[in-house]
Amino acid sequence: QSALTQPASVSGSPGQSITISCTGTSSDVGSYNLVSWYQQHPDKAPKLMIYEASRRPSGVSNRFSGSKSGNTASLTISGLQAEDEADYYCCSYAGSSTVLFGGGTKLTVL
Amino acid sequence: VQLQESGPGLVKPSETLSLTCTVSGGSITSYYWSWVRLTPGKGLEWIGFFFHGGGANYNPSLKSRVTISADTSKNQFSLRLSSVTAADTAVYYCARNYVPFDYWGQGMLVTVSS
Numbered sequence: 001q002s003a004l005t006q007p008a009s010v011s012g013s014p015g016q017s018i019t020i021s022c023t024g025t026s027s028d029v030g031s032y033n034l035v036s037w038y039q040q041h042p043d044k045a046p047k048l049m050i051y052e053a054s055r056r057p058s059g060v061s062n063r064f065s066g067s068k069s070g071n072t073a074s075l076t077i078s079g080l081q082a083e084d085e086a087d088y089y090c091c092s093y094a095g096s097s098t099v100l101f102g103g104g105t106k107l108t109v110l
Numbered sequence: 111v112q113l114q115e116s117g118p119g120l121v122k123p124s125e126t127l128s129l130t131c132t133v134s135g136g137s138i139t140s141y142y143w144s145w146v147r148l149t150p151g152k153g154l155e156w157i158g159f160f161f162h163g164g165g166a167n168y169n170p171s172l173k174s175r176v177t178i179s180a181d182t183s184k185n186q187f188s189l190r191l192s193s194v195t196a197a198d199t200a201v202y203y204c205a206r207n208y209v210p211f212d213y214w215g216q217g218m219l220v221t222v223s224s
Contacts, residue, residue, distance in 0.1 A: 003152070036210035038154070045203060045217055046146075046154065051210040089154050093209045097159075097167040101146075104153035 004029065004090055004102035011108040017078040020105045022090030023071060028100055030071040034093035037066055037075045040104075041086045049088075050075060077107075085109040111136040113204050113215035121198075121222050127191040131204030131215060138162060138185055144208045145178060145189045147200040148217070155200075159208050160187050194222045 005023040012018040022029065022037075029035060035053040038046035048057055050066035053073055063078045073092070077084055090102040117129035131143070138160075145157040158168035160178045168176045172191070180187040191198060199222045205211040 034209040038211075040148075040154075045214040046211070047214075048210050048212050051212075057212070087153075091154075091156075091209065091211075098169065099156040099208055101154040101156060 002100075004092060004100050006088075006090060006102035006105045008103070009106045009108065011110055012077075012080045013110045014080055014082065016080050017076060018080060018107065019077075020075045020088055020090075020107070022073040022075070022092075022102050024073075024092055024094075024100065025071055028071075028092045028094040029068065029073055031095065032093045033068065035066070035068055035073040036091045037064075037073075038089045038091065039084075039086045040089065046089065080109055082109050111206060111213045113206065113213060115202060115204050115215045115218040117218065117220070119218065119220060121194055121220060122224050123195055123222055124193055127189070127194050127198065127220055127222075129189045129202055129204075129218060129220070130186050131188070133185050133187070133206075136206070137182075138180055138187055139182055142207050143178075143180070143187045144205045144211060146203045146205055146211065146214075148203070149197075149200040156208070157189065157191075157202075196222050198222050 037050040040046045053068040054066045139162045142159045144159040166178045177190040201217040204215045206213040
């Protein structure tokens with residue numbers, strides 16, 4: 001099992017939209033809708049932002065949205081705000097009761 | 111639901127890392143209960159989970175060294191990672207469920223060093 005592939009960094013200006021991709025294989029992302037996304041600020045615990053590829057937990061801003069096509073999942077943040085600056089990780093079910101994470105993407109708000 | 115990790119913050123190479131997660135606001139007899147770590151070079155890594163009445167399952171890359179168990183009388187679950195090396199230095203998190211992990215502890219830094 002290899003980690004899911006994410007860009008190391010993305011950036012955007014306040015008010016803009018950005019998209020973070022998460023590429024897996026037909027054995028993980030491509031086979032299951034069980035993709036989740038986590039936001040992590042420095043020295044804080046990860047926070048669940050998206051689950052089942054596109055569902056938002058209660059309390060998460062609707063500026064965050066998720067999608068999936070084939071072996072690639074995506075997280076889009078619209079109306080970028082300074083507080084969105086953080087690391088973002090994707091995660092996918094990989095069969096046989098196992099889980100894979102992506103390598104993480106550092107989002108910089110310019 | 112609140113989770114809190116505890117245990118030694120320093121472990122010697124080749125020894126066994128042992129951490130405990132204390133859960134409040136919910137019973138560990140329901141849901142899956144997981145361990146995840148954050149390493150500087152690799153990001154987040156799933157270690158494994160425990161499910162009451164269903165046993166445990168582990169990351170294949172760590173399976174030979176990992177044991178996750180639970181004490182339902184104390185509402186706690188534990189992680190043991192044997193034969194540790196510097197590569198096991200990380201912040202260790204306990205979490206509820208998996209896919210998704212919906213509640214997390216604050217994390218505990220464990221350093222492997224002599």
